[in-house]
Amino acid sequence: MIWNKSIFVAAVIVASFCPAQTPGTRLGTKTVIWSPPVIHWPDNFPHSTVPREMISSLRIANLPVILETTKLEDAQKRLGGAIGSRGDGGDSEAWLCIHGSDQDGPWIFWLTSGEIEGLTYISGFQWRHLSDSETPDRRCSLLPQDKGRIELPDTLHPGMTEAEARKVLGRPSLAQGNLLIYCHEHQKIIHKLPYSVENTIGIVLHSGVVQEIDAVKISSS
Numbered sequence: 001m002i003w004n005k006s007i008f009v010a011a012v013i014v015a016s017f018c019p020a021q022t023p024g025t026r027l028g029t030k031t032v033i034w035s036p037p038v039i040h041w042p043d044n045f046p047h048s049t050v051p052r053e054m055i056s057s058l059r060i061a062n063l064p065v066i067l068e069t070t071k072l073e074d075a076q077k078r079l080g081g082a083i084g085s086r087g088d089g090g091d092s093e094a095w096l097c098i099h100g101s102d103q104d105g106p107w108i109f110w111l112t113s114g115e116i117e118g119l120t121y122i123s124g125f126q127w128r129h130l131s132d133s134e135t136p137d138r139r140c141s142l143l144p145q146d147k148g149r150i151e152l153p154d155t156l157h158p159g160m161t162e163a164e165a166r167k168v169l170g171r172p173s174l175a176q177g178n179l180l181i182y183c184h185e186h187q188k189i190i191h192k193l194p195y196s197v198e199n200t201i202g203i204v205l206h207s208g209v210v211q212e213i214d215a216v217k218i219s220s221s
Helices: 005-011 072-079 162-169
Strands: 024-027 030-033 057-060 063-066 083-086 093-102 105-114 124-129 134-136 174-176 179-190 193-206 209-220
Touching (some): 072 083, 162 179, 162 193
Antiparallel strands (some): 024 030, 057 063, 093 105, 179 193, 193 209
C-alpha cells in the first residue's frame, strides 16, 4: 500500500509512548483495554540514522504478516477476534487486537491500518505488556501458547533488556527519557515512480526493560 507523505503524521496513529494513559473501560478492579492508544511522537522527531530497514514483516502463530501488503481482514480470518475502527478522514484507523502471555507475563498486541490504506492493509503494530490492573476486551482474540507466538525480526520482544535491544538495533536516532526511537529511510522505485520508504520503531523502557514496541512502515511520494 502506498502512503501520501503529506499526511504521514496523521497516518501513524499506532501506539502511545505513555502506556499509563491507555483508554479503556472499568470492569470491577480492572481496566478493559480494546483500542490502541493514540501515538504521541516527540516534537523533536529525529532524522533517519539507521542504515537498514528494521521491521517490514513479522509472524503471528505461523501467519506471515508483511507491512503494507497483508490485509487486516486476512489476519482476522486466521487469528480470530473483531476488527475495531474509529475516527474520520485522515484520523481514522482500524485494528485487530490479540492477547496472550509468556514467561514475562500477559501482553496485548494490535495490528493497525490507517485511512491511507483504506483501513485495509496492515501498516504497523503495537506490542506491550499488560499491567495487573488491565485486562483485554472480549473482542481481542486469545493466542494460546501452544498455537504459536509473535515473532519479530532479530527476536525483538517486550521483556528484553535495554542493552539487548540496543545490541540488536544499534544506536537509536533519538533517546529521550524512557523512549528510544529508531528511524530508517531509503528511496525505491514503485510503478516507475520514486518513493521514500520509511521504517520507524519506538521502544518504551521501564527500569531498563522493554515494556512496549511500536513499529510502522510507510512508502510515500
